[in-house]
Amino acid sequence: MTSTTITVNGRAVTADVEPRLSLADFLREHEGLTGTHTACEHGVCGACTIMLDGRPARSCITLAVAAHGTDVRTVEGWDGDGTMATIRDCFRKAHAVQCGYCTPGMLATAYDIVTRLPGADRDRIRLELSGNLCRCTGYIGIVDAIETAIAEIEGGS
Amino acid sequence: MKPAPFDYARAESLDEAVRLLAAADGDARPLAGGQSLGPMLNLRIARPTLLVDLSPVAELREVSEDEDGVTIGASVVHSAIEDGEVPDPTAGLMRRAASGIAYRAVRNRGTVGGSLAHADPAGDWAPVMMALGASLGIRGPEGGRSVEADAFIADPLTTVLEPGEIVEAIRVPRLSSGASWGHCKLCVKPGDFAESLAVVVIDPDRDHCRVALAGPTHAPILLEEVAGTVADANGWSDALAGEIKDAAGRGIAAAGFADTGDRYAINVHSTVTVRAAREALSR
Numbered sequence: 001m002t003s004t005t006i007t008v009n010g011r012a013v014t015a016d017v018e019p020r021l022s023l024a025d026f027l028r029e030h031e032g033l034t035g036t037h038t039a040c041e042h043g044v045c046g047a048c049t050i051m052l053d054g055r056p057a058r059s060c061i062t063l064a065v066a067a068h069g070t071d072v073r074t075v076e077g078w079d080g081d082g083t084m085a086t087i088r089d090c091f092r093k094a095h096a097v098q099c100g101y102c103t104p105g106m107l108a109t110a111y112d113i114v115t116r117l118p119g120a121d122r123d124r125i126r127l128e129l130s131g132n133l134c135r136c137t138g139y140i141g142i143v144d145a146i147e148t149a150i151a152e153i154e155g156g157s
Numbered sequence: 158m159k160p161a162p163f164d165y166a167r168a169e170s171l172d173e174a175v176r177l178l179a180a181a182d183g184d185a186r187p188l189a190g191g192q193s194l195g196p197m198l199n200l201r202i203a204r205p206t207l208l209v210d211l212s213p214v215a216e217l218r219e220v221s222e223d224e225d226g227v228t229i230g231a232s233v234v235h236s237a238i239e240d241g242e243v244p245d246p247t248a249g250l251m252r253r254a255a256s257g258i259a260y261r262a263v264r265n266r267g268t269v270g271g272s273l274a275h276a277d278p279a280g281d282w283a284p285v286m287m288a289l290g291a292s293l294g295i296r297g298p299e300g301g302r303s304v305e306a307d308a309f310i311a312d313p314l315t316t317v318l319e320p321g322e323i324v325e326a327i328r329v330p331r332l333s334s335g336a337s338w339g340h341c342k343l344c345v346k347p348g349d350f351a352e353s354l355a356v357v358v359i360d361p362d363r364d365h366c367r368v369a370l371a372g373p374t375h376a377p378i379l380l381e382e383v384a385g386t387v388a389d390a391n392g393w394s395d396a397l398a399g400e401i402k403d404a405a406g407r408g409i410a411a412a413g414f415a416d417t418g419d420r421y422a423i424n425v426h427s428t429v430t431v432r433a434a435r436e437a438l439s440r
Contacts, residue, residue: 002165018158018162019162019163019164019165019208020158020159020160020161020162020163020198021158022158022159022195022199025158041159041199042195042196042199042200043192043195043196043259043263044196046260046262049262052265052266055236055261055262055265056261056262056265057262057265057266058192058195058262058263058266060195060199061191061192061195061196061199062191062195062266063165063188063191063195063208065165065167065210066188066191066210066212068167108262109261109262112261112262127347128261130260130346130347130348131259131260131261131262131263131348132260
C-alpha cells in the first residue's frame with residue numbers, strides 16, 4: 001500500500017491505496033464520487049475525464065498514487081462555478097444529454113474548450129471533442145451546447 | 158482495478174530514479190505521464206514488477222535555450238509544447254506535431270520523453286525528432302550519454318535504452334531562418350495513432366534536408382533518396398511529386414518498412430511523404 005494525498009473537490013483526502021488503483025476507481029470506490037464514469041479504461045473514450053490541476057485528464061490511466069499532490073475536480077465539484085452552470089444549462093437546452101454516460105467527461109472537455117478556446121467555431125469544437133465518445137446523441141446537441149455556451153459567456157449573459 | 162499488481166516508488170531526483178531502477182529485481186519501468194504505459198497496464202500487456210514514478214523529478218521538466226537550439230526535459234508534456242510554453246526552435250513544426258497527439262486530456266499528461274521511450278512505431282515524436290536531427294540525452298547507472306534520434310528506436314516498442322536508463326532530455330537544433338518543413342499525419346480520426354506520418358525538414362543554410370516516415374508496423378525510417386530529391390528541388394511540380402513518390406516507394410521497400418506485396422500500405426506511405434514534401438516546398 002502507498003499513501004497518496006489528493007485534493008478532491010476542494011477537500012484534501014489522504015488514503016493508503018494499492019499502487020495499481022486508478023484515479024477513476026479511487027474517486028468512485030474510495031470517495032463515492034460515482035459521477036466519474038469508466039468505460040474503455042484505456043484512455044480512448046473520454047468518459048472518465050476529470051479536471052486535474054485545472055486541466056482535463058483521463059482518470060482511468062492516471063494512477064491514484066501518481067496523482068499525489070494534485071488538485072482534482074470531478075463533475076460533483078462545480079457548485080458555485082458560473083461558467084459550468086452556463087455549460088450545464090446549455091447542455092440541457094440543446095438536448096446534449098441522452099443516456100448520460102459520457103456527460104461527466106463531456107462537461108470537463110466542454111469546460112476546457114469554453115475557457116481555453118473562446119474563439120472556437122463548430123469545426124474546432126468537433127476537433128476538440130474527438131477524445132470524448134458519445135453513442136447516443138450524434139454529437140450535434142453537444143456541439144450546439146458548447147457553441148451556445150461560448151456565445152453566452154462571451155456575451156456576458 | 159485492471160492492472161496486475163506491481164510495486165511503486167516515487168523518485169525525487171533523477172539520481173534516485175536511476176538508483177531505484179538499477180536496484181530493482183525483475184522488470185522495473187519508469188512512469189512519466191502514463192498515457193501509453195497506463196493503457197498497457199490496464200490491458201495487462203505490460204506487467205512490470207516495479208514502477209518508478211518520475212513525476213516528482215523537477216529536473217526532468219527543465220527547458221533551456223541557447224543560440225543553437227533548445228533542450229527540452231523529458232517530462233515536458235505535449236500540451237506545453239502545443240501551447241508554445243516551451244521555446245520552439247523549429248518554426249512551428251513541434252507545435253503542429255504536439256497538437257496532433259491523441260486528445261487534449263492525454264496531451265496534458267503525456268510527456269515527450271515518455272512518448273519517445275515508449276517507442277510506439279506510429280508515435281508522433283520520433284519522426285519529427287529524426288527529421289530535425291535531434292538527439293536524446295540519456296542517464297543511467299553508468300552516467301550520461303547522448304543518442305541521435307534516428308538511432309534511438311531499434312524496433313517497434315524497442316529502443317537502445319539499457320535496463321535502468323532513462324531519457325533525460327531532448328536536444329532540438331534550431332532551424333535557420335530560411336528553413337522550412339512539412340508534416341503530414343494520416344489517421345482514421347483525429348487523435349488516433351498514425352496510419353502513416355511523414356516529416357520533411359529542409360534547412361539549406363545548415364546543409365540539412367531530412368525526410369522521416371513512421372507507421373504502425375515498423376520502426377520509423379529516414380528516406381535518404383527522397384531527401385536528396387527534395388534538397389535539389391526548385392519549387393513544386395507534378396513531375397517532382399511523381400519522382401518523390403517513386404523514391405519513397407524504393408526507400409520503403411529497401412527498409413522493409415511495408416510488405417512488398419502490400420501495395421495499399423506502400424501507396425499510403427509514399428503519398429503521405431509526397432504531401433509532407435509538398436508542404437515543405439510550398440512554404
